[in-house]
Each structure stands twice: as structure tokens, then as C-alpha cells.
Amino acid sequence: MSRLIVVSNRVTPPAAKGEESVGGLAMALAAALREYSGIWFGWSGKTTPEFTGQIQMQKAEGVTVATVDLEEADYQEYYNGFANKTLWPLCHYRIDLAAYDRAFGEGYERVNCRFAETLRPLVEPDDLIWVHDYHLIPLGRELRRLDVKNRIGFFLHVPWPAHQLVATLPRHRQLVQSLFDYDLVGFQTEEYLQAFEEYVVAEAGGERLPGGRLRAFGRTMQVGAFPIGIDAAEFADLQRSPRARRTHDIMAAHTVFRSLVVGVDRLDYSKGLEERFLGFERFLADHPELRREVLFLQVAPVSREGVEAYQEIRARLDALSGRINGEYADLDWNPIRYVNRNYRRDELAGLYRAARVGLVTPLRDGMNLVAKEFVAAQNPENPGVLILSRFAGAANQMKEALLINPNSPEEISEALMRAMAMELPERIRRWRALYENVSREDVTAWRDSFVHALEGLEVRRTALAS
Numbered sequence: 001m002s003r004l005i006v007v008s009n010r011v012t013p014p015a016a017k018g019e020e021s022v023g024g025l026a027m028a029l030a031a032a033l034r035e036y037s038g039i040w041f042g043w044s045g046k047t048t049p050e051f052t053g054q055i056q057m058q059k060a061e062g063v064t065v066a067t068v069d070l071e072e073a074d075y076q077e078y079y080n081g082f083a084n085k086t087l088w089p090l091c092h093y094r095i096d097l098a099a100y101d102r103a104f105g106e107g108y109e110r111v112n113c114r115f116a117e118t119l120r121p122l123v124e125p126d127d128l129i130w131v132h133d134y135h136l137i138p139l140g141r142e143l144r145r146l147d148v149k150n151r152i153g154f155f156l157h158v159p160w161p162a163h164q165l166v167a168t169l170p171r172h173r174q175l176v177q178s179l180f181d182y183d184l185v186g187f188q189t190e191e192y193l194q195a196f197e198e199y200v201v202a203e204a205g206g207e208r209l210p211g212g213r214l215r216a217f218g219r220t221m222q223v224g225a226f227p228i229g230i231d232a233a234e235f236a237d238l239q240r241s242p243r244a245r246r247t248h249d250i251m252a253a254h255t256v257f258r259s260l261v262v263g264v265d266r267l268d269y270s271k272g273l274e275e276r277f278l279g280f281e282r283f284l285a286d287h288p289e290l291r292r293e294v295l296f297l298q299v300a301p302v303s304r305e306g307v308e309a310y311q312e313i314r315a316r317l318d319a320l321s322g323r324i325n326g327e328y329a330d331l332d333w334n335p336i337r338y339v340n341r342n343y344r345r346d347e348l349a350g351l352y353r354a355a356r357v358g359l360v361t362p363l364r365d366g367m368n369l370v371a372k373e374f375v376a377a378q379n380p381e382n383p384g385v386l387i388l389s390r391f392a393g394a395a396n397q398m399k400e401a402l403l404i405n406p407n408s409p410e411e412i413s414e415a416l417m418r419a420m421a422m423e424l425p426e427r428i429r430r431w432r433a434l435y436e437n438v439s440r441e442d443v444t445a446w447r448d449s450f451v452h453a454l455e456g457l458e459v460r461r462t463a464l465a466s
Ligand SMILES: O=P(O)(O)OC[C@H]1O[C@H](O[C@H]2O[C@H](CO)[C@@H](O)[C@H](O)[C@H]2O)[C@H](O)[C@@H](O)[C@@H]1O
Pocket: 010, 022, 023, 024, 025, 026, 028, 133, 134, 157, 158, 228, 303, 304, 365, 366, 367, 368, 369
């Protein structure tokens, strides 16, 4: 078996089960890598006054993690800048928030070049290289420039947006062209894959070829949809951990004679938190008789605090939760418990299990692993109900959830009412179908389908001299 080199911006050294911190990509890669020999390469999360290119190697839970520091300008222009002020809003249909600053584009190219140069000496001739996400689109091109002839795959964790949105990006053709230096490019859903193909055909005069291949810019590559999953078995195990029991019991004690509605998201404008709060407010207004019978717990650890749009959404949510609580709270009850802390996964497992309803309503989301974790954590004999945005990638696999339009407070309110009133047999029927899918299409299936597809491709270029 070939060695696997995984490259992502965010690298979280694998911790003991349950301890990892926030972010779906790092969760999934840590789980995927536990069974593979290889290296996980990326940014250390630290900055230094100047870029040194020095690699820090660490072995944790059987995975070798290699990280580099970035310099402050890289952090501002590449991570806060092009990745999170330009590409992230664009991929999440928020071109009103997208900044097109030339310095960001230069920082992005510079960091991709630095990543390639730092990684190059670690690459051995038979390694498979798997690059992740929008931070690193040009990395494949930079590795090819350094004569890396290995098979290289790329997986996009966020949505690929409609052609007309992509076209708002200056130098969009160059960015897409750089994807054609990969051998395999994967998306979360068929919808994103189709949007990519449409762009390539319309904008680059490309051509769809049989067998899931795409030709443009004088090159041919393989494309496909590979929906990411979770380690469902691990989540079931976490249920039995002392921390899961403790958080479960705390919430159960706070919701005696009440139903717990739970939301868990990074504090990000793409997650639809304002709309969710307004939907919950609508529910309180529509059903005065049920007001004191629900508690809505929203866990929202702060994220990307160096980006103004994230500071602004945080301020708006502080005001909105305060206003709703001020209006509806009583001496012994307030409707929303809004927490900006980051919880461990074993603690989240206990929270999910204590909930009658999981409220997952992003406006756009590549996949959304929280929806899957919520399902995996339920009690099979008395499962809660998942309310899920139709605009989360997860909605394609999770049809038995209550699918809603997250922009509509009425739909959120109606779905909450339906979830509260749902009888046990219907809850069990829906949950079984959801759980069957979450455990079948899990993180191992995702990793294996991508890696096997990459392995199965011919090495088109002559092998490296060893
Ligand atoms: O690394 P951060 O800037 O702190 O952000 C955390 C991650 O957010 C995004 O996650 C995406 O990947 C998930 C797993 O595939 C998916 O379920 C979710 O819908 C996506 O939003 C981002 O794409 C990652 O690169 C970040 O690490």
C-alpha cells in the first residue's frame, strides 16, 4: 500500500478520542488518518516574524504530523484574506461580503508556493498526495512545478458555487486551471460537481468525457462526488464516556418537563444562526402554550475572529439572543441559552443525546458533520428529531430529516412544532433510516472511496527517479 500524504491548512494533531477541537475537516482527517501510514502536513496555527520553512514533526496516536509556521503577512493575506474574505463568502453565496484585494491573491499564491517547497523534500516516489480545501487550490500546480509526478488528489470541503458567482472572482480562470494539475478532484455532492462541470464547459470551453473525466486547458482529470462522513461507531462509544454522561445529565436536569432543542456550529454567517434565532422566536410567538416547555441551547464557539464579518455576526447574535430572552424570559426560565464556548466531542455527544430536537439550519454548507453526529448520538429507543436545512450538503443523504428552507422563520417554527409533536414510532422510523445512512457512508467509506479512486488512476507522468 502506498503512503498517504494529506495536506490541509488546518491540522489538529490527533488527540485521545473525544478531545479534538472544533472544525469538521480536522475531525474527519484525524479519523481518516488513524488507520493509514503517512504524513499530515499543514499550518501549525502559529505565526513568526519571518517565514522559516522549518518543519515541526510530531507523532500522535499513530499519525505523523508535520507543520510549518506562517509569517504574520501570510496569515493576514492568505488565511484571513484570500481564503476567508474572498473564497469562503464566494463559495457560500455571499458575494456581498467578498473582498477582491490583489494583495490577498498574492499572499495566497505565496503561501501555496511555500507549502509546496516545504513539503517537497518529504515526498517519496510512490506516495499518494491528497490536498484539502479552498486554501490550497494552487498547491497541485506548485508541486508539479517542483517536478512532483506522484498522483495528487484534491477534495473541496465547501460548496462549489454557480458559474455566475465564480465569474465574479478576478482571475477565476487561472484558479480553475490550477485544479487541472490534479489527477482527481472531489466534491461533497453531485450538485457541486455539476456546477463545477458547467463552469468548465461554459467558461473554459471544456468537455465532459465518459467515465467521470473532464478535459480543459489541454489536460484531462478525473472528477467525482465523495460525501464526507463521521466515525459513527466512535460517536456511539463516546456516549458511554463519563463526560458525555455528565453533560447529558446536566442538560436533563435543566429540562425536566421541558424539551431541549440543540444547535452546534462555529460562529459563522454561513450557518444561518440569525435566521435560526428568528425562527425560534417565531415559534415562541406562534405557540404561547409551549413557551415554557422548550429550551433552545445554541453552542457557537467563535471562529476566524480576525475577519470583520465574523466580528459583526457575533455582535448581531449577542443583541438578538439578548432581545429574545428579554422579551420572553421569566423568573425561572429563559428561552435561549447561547454559549460561545468550544466543547469537546464527548461533551457534545452527551448534549446531542439529551436533545429532543437537533436544529441544523445553515444557509449554505459544504456538508455539515453536526447533523450526522446528532443522529449517531441518539438513543435508538427514544430518538430525537433532526431539522435540517435543504442547503446543507448533508441534506442529499439525510432525506428522513425534516428538511426546511433556513431563510423562512415560518418553516423553522412549523418544523419545531412538528418535531415536538412527533410520536415515537415516526421518530424511530426516521432515525433508523438516518442512522443506517450515517453509519454506512461514514468517514472510512469516504476516505477509502477517494483514495481508491486516486490509486486506481494511472500515473500519467513518468515515475520520479528515486
Ligand atoms: O479551519 P477553520 O478556519 O477554523 O474552519 C474550520 C473548517 O471549516 C470548514 O469546514 C468544512 O468542512 C467540513 C468537513 O468536510 C464540512 O462538513 C463543512 O460543511 C465545511 O464548512 C472548512 O471548509 C475547513 O477547511 C475548516 O478547517
